[in-house]
Amino acid sequence: MKIGVVTFPGSLDDRDARRAIRVAGGEPVALWHGDATLRGVDAVVLPGGFSYGDYLRCGAIARFAPVMQTVIDRAGRGLPVLGICNGFQILCESHLLPGALTRNAHLHFRNRDQRLRVENTATSWTSGYRQGEEIVVPVKNGEGCFVAAPDVLDRLEGEGRVVVRYADGNPNGSVRDIAGICNDRGNVVGLMPHPEHAVEKLTGPSIDGLGFFTSVLTAAVS
């Protein structure tokens, strides 16, 4: 199964996302922001980093990249898309997901091993977890505070579209401790924490992040 990872100018965790896909048993494919083609992949990851230096707003410029036109189009037709951190910001700026990510409430960049609760295991990226499973995955961001209008939040909650929630402390002030959400179809997931940094015991706080990448491989098969 081929999973594409997009590199924008300033993307940082693209190599780590590709490693995670490899560890999960998939075939990572490097995608370039300037090429509209997805090279036949079965799913796409928008990785973490500081695309375009976070100029203007995080993800505001990356959203208009040629590759994104294709991603938006294909996502609308069911392609699994995972946006991690900066990728989540790009998904919100692209309106593939509701809400927005703003400056951390305490104003600092914060890198922490964070406990999370997986609340929606029906998405393409979380089908391999148990409902309510608690995992430990690094968060590392300065603009990770998720916000949305109250009616949007109620709808997300009501439709079970809060995919992952911060447990045991909220690292950035995100409203209702929301760490990740999905679209109504469940193929597009945005996530602030970095599962690609929790796939190897040697270099991560756990291997709890692997599930995101193995889940989509089973989704791709079916």
Place this chain on the structure above:
Amino acid sequence: MIDSVQNARDTPDHPQPYSELGLKSEEYHRIRDILGRRPTSSELAMYSVMWSEHCSYKSSKVHLRQFGDLPHSEALLVGIGENAGVVDIGDGYAVTFKIESHNHPSYVEPYQGAATGIGGIVRDILTMGARPVAVMDPLRFGPADAPDTQRVLPGVVAGIGGYGNCLGLPNIGGEVVFDDGYLGNPLVNALCVGVMRHEDIRLAKATGAGNVVILFGARTGGDGIGGVSVLASETFAADGPKKRPSVQVGDPFTEKVLIECCLEIFAADLVVGIQDLGGAGLSCATTELSSAGSGGMHVVLDRVPLRDETLAPEEILMSESQERMCAVVRPSAVDSFMEICARWEITATVIAEVNDSGRLTIDWRDERIVDVPPKTVAHEGPVYERPLARPLDLDDLRADDPAHLPRPSTSEELRALLLRMVGSPNLCDKTWVTEQYDRYVQGNTVLAQPEDAGVVRVDESTGLGVAVATDGNGRFARLDPYAGAQLALAEAYRNVATTGARPLAVTNCLNFGSPEDPAVMWQFAEAVRGLADGCRALGLPVTGGNVSFYNQTGDKAINPTPIIGVLGVIGDVARRTPMAFGSVPDEVLLLLGDTYPEFGGSEWAWSEHHHLGGRPPAVDLGRERAVAEVLATAAEEGLVSAAHDLSDGGLAQALVECCLRGDVGALVHLDEDPFMALYAESAGRALVALPAGRLGRFTELCQEHAVPATQIGTVRPDHPELTMAGQFGVPLTELRSAYTGTLPALFGAAVGATPPGGVEQDHDVTAEV
């Protein structure tokens, strides 16, 4: 009116502001002799900056030569003199690493000063042909509660994080130390490590007549020009120069793109030589490239892409605009080079051509404004033999031994002291700082702060990796600069070995007061001598480093602070030794080394009594080698489950850190003098935890190397308390509270600041007045 070479010939007696630019009269006349005429204003600017202390090392060169005299090391692929040293770590891999300072700019503008410090050292590593893989930041500030520290520290930390995180470099270690002397003189040293294959090594020389020089990266603006504006005023007409910023402002995004662009260019083998533009900008790059290579270069300065069209040529030459590099490229490779830059949207311009004339010539608006022999600018600057004088107060300082200071005698007093010490600013938990750094990016960080050394994996299939540590106790160096430098070296060396790596090479950042003060110069000479002798004894080459002078306010210099970085190799990072107790059952605790009543310059004396006096701990480099050998071998054989070296705060601090890190308790038996056992700072010691079953083999290993190993206790995973048998016990919760509360209380003053553990649950993000 352009001050061209012709104009200089025609107006030999035109007065020039050389002393405002920092040149002495004899130096100015030497320039006139070299050129056979007066220098043009551009040439004067170049010589003045390149012959400054910062660029020419004029006060330190005679002493630093000792590093070049060290025995040749097989592992050293590139030594002192290039942008950074390079060592062979095996399997065809080479690692380059270096530490540099950006002290004064960080005092002026903490965020940008620290940020551009990171930017600068990363470019030095990139210039060697390596992919930068990690950074570290040894920092020194004034007292933690001083108002100016409140101004400087948060900005510095935010700048290091802001720049390093955006570059995608994990921060794997560093230090935060507070001391009165650094108020007004904070130290911001930055270390970078890069990895490459042997064949990737690039050097900074412009060889091959006919090759071109391409300036690429950011456009050139008025950053960092400062005093050179005085010259600009010479050549400007009536309305005078605009105000020029003297602080460099960095853009990490541009540097990140520059890194990727360069690595692609290197992989395509498109450059003959490469230099980054740091201090003294283009003047430095052009003179260094040409003097190291074929000997000549011709530059058309008009071609430099500018951010500010009003810059005078002197200003363009002196500009310290960040994120710029110069590459020497064969004409046949230029198109490919430009194509890669275009894809990454990096500005790139041919600005010069290499020749073998032995001269560096620069034209501006078709007039020759510079015509110099480049070696005289870049490598033949003044060399001073500054006077040295042992500080007059040193004998009294050394005689004032802290042994006489009141010390705790009862168990209650010892218990209270422990809690005060772990909560003191120098010993307390630094998470408030280190959480602002990304430690995970690139996915190869095996150990990072607060572990003894940062450990980074180099090869995923074999597990080959490197360990890096930095140390530099200014108090020890104040009491004895020779021993202090050796103690810093020993500590970094020991830290690397504690994680299971074998030390291989040394870099150093020597932070001192004014070289015009003979007492400071004496400290410097002693420290360099100590470091050179220490490296000789430990068999390590010095790969390069940095000197920062003038860290003083009025006549009060900082404590001499030689910060030493040691890099080591570990064959398989899976065998590294972390510090947390409790990873396996039935752990026994051993203390390696000997403990003596050595409190001179100790954390206890300073923190409890604000006392600095006596002698620093004795240095025994033979013992350090032995302890390091035991620890590295133990890691290879999988004998120990945890290890931590002993340094500031002694055994007490090491025990607390290991218990809290593992969230397990320990029962420790101290001998007759618990205070000495806990707080003496004798060198050559480490704390080791190992499964009881390995005790036999480990003891044997210690005996083989004549390292004393004393069993001092056991780890107690089911009893969350640090218990000093027969004395006192402190529950982990109480220890943790004292340890972690200090920095947030001091620096977490931002509105909406949250304590570690998360945001207050009642924080209402949807309403704000």
Place this chain on the structure above:
Amino acid sequence: MPRVVVDVMLKPEILDPQGSAILGALPRLGFDGVRSVRQGKHFELEVDEPVDEARLRELADTLLANSVIEEFTLQVMPL
């Protein structure tokens, strides 16, 4: 050349921690009487004639401001 100024502010209901931090710092610097601080962005565009204000509003709405959390004002400056 005509100049257009776009000012972007967070919507009133969105948390502005930077504005709060500035407000908190003012008394420490000796300024009182400031009741609230909100931080925003100011853009200045030089555009070709003729000025198509509707199109510029679209630019502001699509790129310069994130309409989920921000609102903007747009002014064509008198020449």
